[in-house]
Amino acid sequence: MNSPTATILLSCPDQQGLVAKMANFIYSNGGNIIHADQHTDFATGIFLTRIEWQLDGFNLPKDVIDPAFSAIAKPLNANWQLHFSDKVPRIAIWVTKQDHCLLDLLWRWQANEMPAEIALIISNHTNLKVVADQFGIEFYYLPITKDTKLQQEEKQLEILEKSNIDLVVLAKYMQILSSDFVKSFSNIINIHHSFLPAFPGAKPYQRAYKRGVKIIGATAHYVTEDLDEGPIIEQDVVRVSHRDTVADLIRKGKDLERLVLARAVRLHLQNRVLVYNNRTVVFE
Structure with missing residues (x-):
């Protein structure tokens, strides 16, 4: 418009x-x-x-x-x-080693599907620096250990403030943010590789396979102090069968993660998500 x-x-x-x-x-x-x-x-x-x-x-x-x-x-x-609408939000994408969600967001941004500026990428590993370089985006490497977590979170907050970041997108960032961080910067969207509240935590596809589920899903939600319990923005599922291996579930799950995260970020950027009572109304 x-x-x-x-x-x-x-x-x-x-x-x-x-x-x-x-x-x-x-x-x-x-x-x-x-x-x-x-x-x-x-x-x-x-x-x-x-x-x-x-x-x-x-x-x-x-x-x-x-x-x-x-x-x-x-x-x-x-x-x-x-x-x-004429204020362009500034996004920071956080990643670890997996690139599928990062690449999807960057491709959509490059195709002008995202009404925002992807200002920087933060990671606790260097694996995806090459992707940031390809797209000409500033990359910050901040390794995290148990002993350095709080110190590194302070640096992350400094970077967000210095760069005037409006939204953080956790595109498979495999670290748990502390309560203090979330209190300091609460505008965060995460992608979870299962259809919450089912199979929260680690290795959901392996657990789903053992349970013999017939559908798997992905969930995009706002991050709160309660792990994986923030208000849900978007979800989707795909059918699986007894013929699917764990690898098949992971492959199908990654496709869902890309799509669900992109939808959630777009809805947020279009100001269509209203949070109340740890729930959301999404005006589409």
């Missing part, structure tokens, strides 16, 4: 007139709504919405929109985010 847009993601206790109040805020300031979606979680009584409108012709400058909207949102006990 050529015309820049603003998007509000909001959640609040459900009550009458919510849609009208927000639509009127945009209309009364000369805005043209191009996308609007909402959902009510009746179990919790929470209303959630995504509204996107064109900024061309909108009467309020960008820096005034949030404080002006707060006059409506605060009395509703709302939580909200305001995003602008």
Whole structure:
């Protein structure tokens, strides 16, 4: 879309007139709504919405929109985010040795499928530096041991701050982030090689094979302090049979991981994911 847009993601206790109040805020300031979606979680009584409108012709400058909207949102006990389409998010991709998710993201980025700038790659191994060099992306090698973990996480945070990173994507980064790190930088997406909550932790394909499952999956989720229990953004599955070996399961699983991670990152970059109560509403 050529015309820049603003998007509000909001959640609040459900009550009458919510849609009208927000639509009127945009209309009364000369805005043209191009996308609007909402959902009510009746179990919790929470209303959630995504509204996107064109900024061309909108009467309020960008820096005034949030404080002006707060006059409506605060009395509703709302939580909200305001995003602008012409702000290009900066991504840091973290990897270890596997390259399939990294390469997929880089190819999509190169093909202009990702509305973001991949600013840097961080790894605890040097294996994938050659990939970073091929794409002209800065590569940071930060080896991690039990004794150096906290020190290296401090360096990682310094790099993220210095490079103005908005989102970290763990593209098969085989390290567990500490609680302190997640508290300091919480905008992190991880890809998990199973259909959570099934088979969390290590070697899920071997465990799935022993269990004789008929489907395997992949899960992309936000990272929280609780390992592999963050809000789920995207999932997918593929059928397997008794003829499939563990190697077949891993091959099929890698295909899913690529696809699911790419979908999750794109949805996040398009401001279509709203988190509440450790769950997500994804406005597609």
